[in-house]
Amino acid sequence: MADSLAAEQVRQFSYQGYEFACRIVECPAPVTEPIVVLCGAFQNIRSYHRYDKYWHDSATLICMEPPGSYSPDPVPRTVGYDFDAGALAYLLDELDLPRINLLGVSLGAAPTHRFAQEYPERLARLMLTGAAWGDTARRGAVELEHWLGLRRADEFGRTMVELCVNGDPTRTVRNREAVRRALLDHLSTASEAEMVRYLAVAQRLVDHPATLPGRISGIPALCVTGEHDDLAPPDLARRMAAGIDGAAFTTIRETCHVSFLERHADWADLVLRFFTDQSLAGLDYLTGLEHPARRPEHEETASSAW
Template sequence: MPKVKTNDITLYYEIHGEDHPETLILINGVGQWHEAWWRNVRPLAEHFRVVTFDNRGVGDSDKPDIPYTIDMMADDALGLMDGLGIERAHVLGHSLGGGIALFMARKQPQRIQSLILASTLYWGPQVVMPSPRAMQLLQDRSGDPLELVKNGARVAAAEGFETRDPEGFRKLIDMRFNSQQTPNLYLRHSQAGLAYFAADYIADFVPPMPVLLLVGEHDEVAPPANSEAIALQWPHAKFVVIEGAGHLFNIEKPEESNRIITEFLQSQ
C-alpha cells in the first residue's frame, strides 16, 4: 500500500499513467477519497501522470481526531509532492479540495503549473453558502447512516441522478461506506473551511498560473455564484459551467468533464 509521510501524518496515494511527463494532482473534498475519481482517472491518465490521494481523515490515510484547516491540508498536499519528488504539477481541487488547491498556490505558486478550482466556494466574504438542505447534511450526521448517504448523493448531484444513472448512484453509496470515515471525522472535514470567510483569500491573490473554474449548473453545495465571483476577481481565468450537472459534475458528466480538463491543460 503506497504511502508517504508528510508533516505529522501518512497519506495514501496512487499514481496512474506514470510514463507521461506532466503531473496532474487530484484533490478531493469533504468525505471523499481516491475512489471518487473512478470515472476520471483512466481517461486523464491517457495524457498525464495522475496522482490521487486520500486527505487526512478519510480512506487509507491517517485519521487524527483533531481540528482540520485548509492551511493544514494544503501543507499535507505539498508534503506529498515533496515525498514523491514532484517539483511542479497541475492541481485540480474539487469542493473543499478547491480551497486546498488555492492555498497550495498561495503558499508555493512556483510549483503549481496550472490551477483548476472545481465546484468550490469563494474563500472570503463574498461566499455563497450551500443550500439549506446541503448545509443540514454537512453539519448533522445523526440518523440512519444509509439514509444520510443516500440523501447526500441526491443533494450532491442534479435532480434525477438516481434514476438516470442507478449504477453511478449505487457506486456513490458503496464508496461512502467504504471510506473508513466516522461521522466525527466527516465533521472535521466539513468544518475545515469555516475559518476562511472573514478575510478575502481570492481578491488578495493574483494567480501567476493559468486558472480554470469549473462548476455544475445545479450545484447546491458550492453554488455557481461562487465561481462567478472568483471569475470577476480573476479576469484571466477560464470559467466553464457544466450544464445539467450538480456538485459532482465529474461523476455525472464524466466525458464532458474529462474533455474540458484535458483540453485546458493541454493548451497551457
C-alpha cells in the same frame, strides 16, 4: 487505451503526525506536467480511477487524499485548510515534483486554492471544479455534522445526495437517477469508523472558510461548475474566477455538483484539454467561456468579459 496503463503505485506518507496516501499512475511519455487531484469530501484515492484511461497517455496521474482522512486519528476541527495545502507541498517535495497541474474537486478545492495562494511557482496550471461554497454548503455541513454525530448513516447519505444532486424536475441533469442511487448506496452504508472520519470533515467545513482573502496570479486557471449546481452555484464560481488573474470560467451543461459522475467523459475531456493547452472554445458540453473582470475593490461581485 486502458490496456496500456502502467501499474499503479499506492504510497503512504505522514505529515505532522497525520497519515495519508497517494495513488500514482506513471505516464511513459508525458506531454504535460503531472496531474495532481486533491480528493473532495468523502472520497478516497481510488475515486478517480475511471479517469486513468482518459488522462494516462498525456500525464502522470497522482491522486492525494487529505491527511487523516482514512487513518484512526482525523485532523481536528480546529485545523484550517492551509494544513492540507502544506501536506501537498510536502508530498511534492517527497516525490521530487517541482511543478504540477493541480485539480481541486469540490471540498478538495479548498486546499487547492490555498496552495495556489502560497506556492504559485509550483503550479503550471490550476483547475477548480465545484469549488465555490456558499450558504447552502454551510447549512448542509451543519446538517451533516448533526447526522454523523448521531451515527445515522442513512440520514447522512440522504442529506449528501440532496446537496449534490439537483432534484428539481424542471432542470435537465444527465444520469440523475443512476448517480443518485450510486451515491446513496455508497454513503448510506458508511461504517462506524468512516462516520468518525466524515464527522471531522463536516466539522472543519462548518468552522473554516473554503477560501481566504488574497488574489492568485501568474497561473493559467479555470473555474468550472455544473450548470445546475446548487452547492457550488455558478455565480459564486464566477466570483472565484474573478479573484484569479486571467482565469476563465464556465459551466458544464445538464449537470449539477457531481458533473464528474453525470458527464464523466466530457468532464475528463475538459480537464485534459485545459491541462494540455488545447482550445476550450465551441465545446458542446459547455455553456460558454467567460473571463470574469475584476471590479474595483469596494465591489464584491464579478462581471464577465465576454
